[in-house]
Amino acid sequence: MASGLLLEAGLAITVLAVAGTLAYRLGQSVIPAYIVIGLFVGPNAPEVAGISFAVLERHEFVDLLAELGVVLLLFFIGVEFSIDQLLANRDRLAVIGGIDLVVNAAVGVAIGLAFGFSPVEVAFLTGIVYISSSAIVTKSLIDLGWVADPEAEVVLGTLVVEDLVIAVYLAVLSALVLGGGGGAALSAVAVALGFIAVLVVVARVGTPVVQRVLSVDSDELFVLTTLGVVALVGGLALQLGVSEAVAAFFVGTAVSATDEVHRVEKLLSPARDLFAAIFFLAIGFQTDLGALSGTALALLAVAVVLTSASKLASGYWSGLRYGLSERRARRAGIALVARGEFSLVLAALALDVGTGALADVIPAFAVGYVLAMSVLGTTLMKAAPRLERYLEERTTEST
Amino acid sequence: MTVYETDVPGVGRKFELEVDDGARLVVLMHHDGRRELFHRPDPDADSQRIADMDGETARQLGAILTGAYFQPIELDRTQVPLGEAILEWVDIDEGAAVVGQTLSGCDVRNQTGVSVVAIQRGDETLPNPDPDETIAAGDILVVLGTREEQQALQEFVER
Numbered sequence: 001m002a003s004g005l006l007l008e009a010g011l012a013i014t015v016l017a018v019a020g021t022l023a024y025r026l027g028q029s030v031i032p033a034y035i036v037i038g039l040f041v042g043p044n045a046p047e048v049a050g051i052s053f054a055v056l057e058r059h060e061f062v063d064l065l066a067e068l069g070v071v072l073l074l075f076f077i078g079v080e081f082s083i084d085q086l087l088a089n090r091d092r093l094a095v096i097g098g099i100d101l102v103v104n105a106a107v108g109v110a111i112g113l114a115f116g117f118s119p120v121e122v123a124f125l126t127g128i129v130y131i132s133s134s135a136i137v138t139k140s141l142i143d144l145g146w147v148a149d150p151e152a153e154v155v156l157g158t159l160v161v162e163d164l165v166i167a168v169y170l171a172v173l174s175a176l177v178l179g180g181g182g183g184a185a186l187s188a189v190a191v192a193l194g195f196i197a198v199l200v201v202v203a204r205v206g207t208p209v210v211q212r213v214l215s216v217d218s219d220e221l222f223v224l225t226t227l228g229v230v231a232l233v234g235g236l237a238l239q240l241g242v243s244e245a246v247a248a249f250f251v252g253t254a255v256s257a258t259d260e261v262h263r264v265e266k267l268l269s270p271a272r273d274l275f276a277a278i279f280f281l282a283i284g285f286q287t288d289l290g291a292l293s294g295t296a297l298a299l300l301a302v303a304v305v306l307t308s309a310s311k312l313a314s315g316y317w318s319g320l321r322y323g324l325s326e327r328r329a330r331r332a333g334i335a336l337v338a339r340g341e342f343s344l345v346l347a348a349l350a351l352d353v354g355t356g357a358l359a360d361v362i363p364a365f366a367v368g369y370v371l372a373m374s375v376l377g378t379t380l381m382k383a384a385p386r387l388e389r390y391l392e393e394r395t396t397e398s399t
Numbered sequence: 400m401t402v403y404e405t406d407v408p409g410v411g412r413k414f415e416l417e418v419d420d421g422a423r424l425v426v427l428m429h430h431d432g433r434r435e436l437f438h439r440p441d442p443d444a445d446s447q448r449i450a451d452m453d454g455e456t457a458r459q460l461g462a463i464l465t466g467a468y469f470q471p472i473e474l475d476r477t478q479v480p481l482g483e484a485i486l487e488w489v490d491i492d493e494g495a496a497v498v499g500q501t502l503s504g505c506d507v508r509n510q511t512g513v514s515v516v517a518i519q520r521g522d523e524t525l526p527n528p529d530p531d532e533t534i535a536a537g538d539i540l541v542v543l544g545t546r547e548e549q550q551a552l553q554e555f556v557e558r
Contacts, residue, residue: 081408082406085408145445145448146446147413148427149445152407156408156409156410157408262431266431
């Protein structure tokens with residue numbers, strides 16, 4: 001049996017490599033490529049001319065590695081999250097993060113209500129459309145060189161606030177849905193918030209301890225220690241009915257205050273990239289494109305149009321409030337359009353709950369939505385100079 | 400001469416220097432040690448990437464820019480071109496004789512022959528320090544001179 005598993009694992013990682021290479025050649029983000037390949041060679045693969053492409057099965061190892069991927073993604077967000085920086089720029093960040101939250105969450109709630117979803121379903125939908133993709137946006141900013149320009153400060157500042165909001169949001173939402181309904185849910189939320197409060201205190205007070213634990217000379221022991229702690233705290237959180245991703249985020253913030261940040265980034269990035277790729281593959285495995293019809297398809301069309309517009313508007317407004325020129329403010333909006341990993345983390349949580357629209361419509365919608373928005377976001381960023389020239393010509397003609 | 404320094408979350412640190420009439424040089428230090436150099440012709444323009452280099456290349460470039468490789472002759476001051484010169488970082492300990500003295504007061508230049516090009520004090524760097532600058536314990540002097548002159552300075556500091 002084990003021999004078969006190794007073949008499966010080899011196949012899975014190889015198709016990821018092929019898909020990633022293709023995306024790289026096309027100048028696209030790798031995340032949608034990983035999902036698409038999961039859709040086309042996974043258990044739900046389409047049949048073409050009577051031949052099924054379903055060469056890969058959803059083994060336990062895929063789920064386990066995907067879980068590690070989610071945990072490491074959030075851990076890294078925590079590591080790169082600077083509480084001090086947040087406090088130092090709190091006035092500015094509160095304004096741009098506030099605009100981003102209010103505008104985009106409002107659109108999410110409105111869409112959810114219009115489709116007649118239950119409150120929990122609306123909550124999931126809102127989270128999925130609110131949060132931009134830190135991974136895709138940051139990488140695009142660097143690749144296009146926008147990172148050297150002032151608009152990057154607005155975009156990255158917005159992402160910092162979003163990361164914090166989604167950590168708290170995930171905590172409350174997962175406690176609500178994993179804890180059942182009514183009074184049980186309330187106590188579950190209390191347990192979740194208590195667990196997080198403990199983690200936050202440990203993160204703030206325990207920095208010297210974390211520093212001591214992490215200051216091992218040997219790189220391999222460093223990797224083992226860090227991965228061990230992250231997986232352990234995540235697993236412990238799950239036992240208590242708290243989101244493992246949120247727990248990992250706070251473990252990351254404990255590391256962010258130590259001198260080991262760069263070392264973590266250097267040594268653990270490969271592990272994160274590998275496991276996160278498998279997470280995106282697993283999302284593709286779990287998604288049945290057949291479910292993307294009727295309600296889910298209508299929802300997808302409406303959400304793509306409205307939430308692109310809402311990010312463009314909120315980014316533009318944030319940019320103007322930050323004192324950017326019109327053109328740079330527009331770019332801030334364009335840069336925030338791409339959605340990605342966090343929307344999928346929420347979709348995975350919705351699948352775990354698996355009742356009503358959360359079982360089929362929302363996960364299928366989320367995958368289609370992330371595919372559309374990640375490609376649209378990166379394409380818009382690349383086309384920005386052309387769009388700007390076109391706008392300039394239009395305005396000079398009309399005056 | 401203003402250097403604008405900002406943190407770039409998830410990426411690294413950004414430094415901007417004004418070069419002339421509103422143009423800026425932007426240096427982006429990535430967390431992974433990569434350095435990118437951009438030029439922004441005017442505040443409204445897009446930054447153009449000039450170079451992307453690893454840490455070692457960047458340090459090499461920095462050394463060339465500071466004049467450690469080649470010292471041009473500035474005509475208003477007769478100065479020997481320092482073909483043999485090297486840059487050294489000298490820690491000033493608590494007990495050093497020069498602590499509490501100004502640069503001109505201890506006459507470091509005439510006594511040893513080195514030029515103090517900068518003083519690193521904690522997180523800040525004082526480029527081209529004033530002759531009246533007082534040397535404090537814990538300072539790091541960045542000095543330019545030949546090997547012999549550097550040796551003389553070591554002895555001078557440790558007296």
